[in-house]
Amino acid sequence: MNRLVVRRTLYSNHHQPKCPWKRGFCSGGEAAAAAPASSASSGQLNHKDGSFAGDDQPYDLAIVGGGMVGMALACSLATKPLTKHLKVAIIDSNPALANKLSIKREDPPDPRVSTVTPATISYFQDAGAWQYVQQHRHAFFDKMQVWDYTGLGYTTYDARDVYKDVLGCVVENRVLHSSLLSRIEDTDVQKTIYPSRLASMIRYPSSSVKADDNTREASYIKAGLVKLEMSDGSSLYTKLVVGADGAKSQVRNLAGFKTTGWNYSQNAIICTVEHSVGNHTAWQRFLPGGPIALLPIGDNFSNIVWTMSPKQASDLTVMNEDEFVKAVNQAMDNGYGPHPKSNFSNGSNKFSFLGGNLTMSTNESFEVPPKVVKLASKRAAFPLSLMHANDYVAKRIVLIGDAAHAVHPLAGQGVNLGFGDAFTLSRIIGEGVAVGTDIGEVSLLRKYEAERKPANIAMMAVLDGFQKIYSVDFGPLNVLRAAAFHAANYISPLKRGIISYASGEQRLPIFP
Numbered sequence: 046m047n048r049l050v051v052r053r054t055l056y057s058n059h060h061q062p063k064c065p066w067k068r069g070f071c072s073g074g075e076a077a078a079a080a081p082a083s084s085a086s087s088g089q090l091n092h093k094d095g096s097f098a099g100d101d102q103p104y105d106l107a108i109v110g111g112g113m114v115g116m117a118l119a120c121s122l123a124t125k126p127l128t129k130h131l132k133v134a135i136i137d138s139n140p141a142l143a144n145k146l147s148i149k150r151e152d153p154p155d156p157r158v159s160t161v162t163p164a165t166i167s168y169f170q171d172a173g174a175w176q177y178v179q180q181h182r183h184a185f186f187d188k189m190q191v192w193d194y195t196g197l198g199y200t201t202y203d204a205r206d207v208y209k210d211v212l213g214c215v216v217e218n219r220v221l222h223s224s225l226l227s228r229i230e231d232t233d234v235q236k237t238i239y240p241s242r243l244a245s246m247i248r249y250p251s252s253s254v255k256a257d258d259n260t261r262e263a264s265y266i267k268a269g270l271v272k273l274e275m276s277d278g279s280s281l282y283t284k285l286v287v288g289a290d291g292a293k294s295q296v297r298n299l300a301g302f303k304t305t306g307w308n309y310s311q312n313a314i315i316c317t318v319e320h321s322v323g324n325h326t327a328w329q330r331f332l333p334g335g336p337i338a339l340l341p342i343g344d345n346f347s348n349i350v351w352t353m354s355p356k357q358a359s360d361l362t363v364m365n366e367d368e369f370v371k372a373v374n375q376a377m378d379n380g381y382g383p384h385p386k387s388n389f390s391n392g393s394n395k396f397s398f399l400g401g402n403l404t405m406s407t408n409e410s411f412e413v414p415p416k417v418v419k420l421a422s423k424r425a426a427f428p429l430s431l432m433h434a435n436d437y438v439a440k441r442i443v444l445i446g447d448a449a450h451a452v453h454p455l456a457g458q459g460v461n462l463g464f465g466d467a468f469t470l471s472r473i474i475g476e477g478v479a480v481g482t483d484i485g486e487v488s489l490l491r492k493y494e495a496e497r498k499p500a501n502i503a504m505m506a507v508l509d510g511f512q513k514i515y516s517v518d519f520g521p522l523n524v525l526r527a528a529a530f531h532a533a534n535y536i537s538p539l540k541r542g543i544i545s546y547a548s549g550e551q552r553l554p555i556f557p
Contacts (some may be wrong), residue, residue: 049456103270103282104134105484106474108289109296111137113159113218114446114463115289116225117168121471123234124172127478128471133236134281136273137290137314142238148181156315156422157218158328158348159460160340166214168468169224173231177224178216184343185211189327190412196383201409212327215340215348226238241275245301246286248272248441256475270485271441285485286306286442289469292432294448300439306432306451312349313336313429314359314482317342317422320372320415330377337376339414346421349373350454358426377414384410429453431509433502437494441485443468453508462504466497 106122108115116480122128135142161169168177189212192199199504203520229236248271254263265272265282274280288296296406297304311334324347328339335352342348353361353374361369375381432451437444470493477489 047335050533051337055188066254066290075287094128102132103265103268103517104237105283106285106287107134107135107136107271107273107283108287109273109445110140110288110290110294110448111142111238111445112289112291112465113134113154113222113225113460115287116222116229117464117467118287118445118471119234119236120174120225121226121230121468122474123169123229123236124275125471125475125538127233127475129232130253131234131478131484133234134239135236135275136239136241136243136275136282138242140227140240141222141238145226145476146219148217148223148496149217150182153421154182154215154317154342154344154346154348155156155219156317157346158215158340158342159218159221160213161221161464162213162458162461163209163211165461165526166438167466168464172228172229172468174224176484178220181217181220181224182342183214183216183220183342184325185214186327188235188325189213189329190414191329192331192385192411193379194266194332195437196385199385199411201411215327215342217342237277239275239281241277241279243290243299244276245274246271246296246353246442248276284441284483285474288442288444288448289446289467290448292430292445292447292451296442297434297444297448300442302439304432304436305435306430309429309431309453310354311352311429312355314349314353314358314361314424316349316420316424318347318370318417319421320345320347321418322415326412326414328377332381337373339417340428344371347415351376352429352454357430362426366462369424370417370420375415384413412545431505433505436442437498438487438490440487443470443490443493449497450505452505458504458508462501465500466493469497507517 049279057382085540101309108119115205115229116136119133122131122133132501161451166175187204187210189202190199191202202212204210249266254266268284270282270284271286272280272282285532286296286300288294288300290296313335323345324339324341327341330337332353334354337349337351340348340350361372364372378384404524430451431453432454434444437449445466449466450462452459452462473493473496474484475493477484477486482489
């Protein structure tokens with residue numbers, strides 16, 4: 046039986062240390078001038094592996110942010126032999142963590158969805174969470190068609206091109222989140238949910254307490270543990286703080302991590318639409334204002350992700366439903382420009398200068414997406430940006446998911462990068478546990494950063510490059526874009542590389 050505790054009462058802290066930067070990350074100076082003393086039972090620290098003896102132990106790790114990526118880390122830790130014994134705190138004010146959300150099959154899909162790659166599906170299967178996803182609505186797709194509004198080029202990706210069954214699966218975010226929670230509940234992991242928000246992080250130097258002070262909090266301070274204080278007055282000590290709290294991460298801000306990034310002059314509209322027939326293909330068309338994607342979600346439903354200028358987004362969000370459906374159908378059909386034609390259909394090839402191994406892809410002819418017949422959800426719009434943390438780790442602190450990087454949604458890769466972070470960090474923590482290393486040591490955490498940062502930066506560069514290339518409507522550039530589409534469609538090694546890279550393999554789409 047899972048050991049679950051939901052903290053609803055406040056801690057009684059009789060000796061609160063004063064910190065001049067109350068909402069900052071304090072690590073010395075006046076922050077440690079008043080060492081906490083407590084009459085509570087003490088825990089003796091084993092400095093070799095960072096463990097405590099006694100019943101009242103600090104947490105091994107505190108996950109700040111109980112969204113999909115944070116729960117993926119908790120799930121992975123809970124299901125691995127080396128880490129299932131770890132004591133975990135989850136800090137998030139979302140009531141869905143304490144009161145599990147009821148998802149009914151007959152309900153229309155939520156517009157917030159994720160396109161998970163085969164690599165992510167494997168992560169979920171290894172953790173035992175995918176079985177719960179399968180109990181709810183989800184839609185595998187084995188084909189994707191991408192084309193340009195100019196009508197000069199298109200590319201069709203088929204799972205059979207790489208001898209696979211599927212290219213990915215579209216799942217509602219609430220289903221992914223609920224499935225991870227369900228899997229965690231089936232384990233014996235010791236976790237405590239703090240339904241609050243992080244207010245401050247404090248790490249006191251060991252010199253701030255007397256050598257003969259054997260109180261519990263003195264032991265924590267001597268060990269260099271981090272104290273987290275929540276907005277409701279509760280607090281805890283932990284060996285490792287995991288920032289999984291999104292693009293506006295409080296952990297990242299309090300820890301002082303610097304970021305690099307910029308805002309795109311674009312917003313994205315998301316919503317659920319309905320067809321008269323089933324949709325089993327992922328469609329994406331590049332328009333003058335940005336790409337529009339039509340993603341299957343099952344039961345004749347699809348999800349729309351439409352990127353455009355903030356002014357256009359504002360207009361389309363308030364447009365009446367019939368007009369919006371008409372606008373979507375025009376955007377996915379012959380609005381803005383004609384349908385592309387195969388260059389091999391008349392026996393000639395305008396882009397023969399590409400050379401290479403030109404081969405016809407499986408079922409490569411251009412197809413028109415199924416018509417949208419009605420809007421099935423509310424429309425939501427949000428601004429787009431790129432952000433990357435210059436560092437992912439520091440002593441006893443690590444960032445994962447959107448707290449470390451935020452990307453353009455045009456390829457649906459953001460959450461897959463986050464899941465990759467979570468499952469990689471889980472593995473690295475397990476490796477540290479196996480050899481008796483303190484899981485908060487920066488030398489261990491650097492292994493995670495060394496593995497994930499290059500992969501994340503590479504994907505961010507690809508997505509940002511696409512965004513910039515397809516944000517310009519210029520004749521010669523349009524021809525070059527068309528050439529790129531045809532290269533991807535007809536040069537088999539390139540196409541296989543693109544599919545493999547987008548599926549989660551950590552290599553760029555280059556020729557073997």
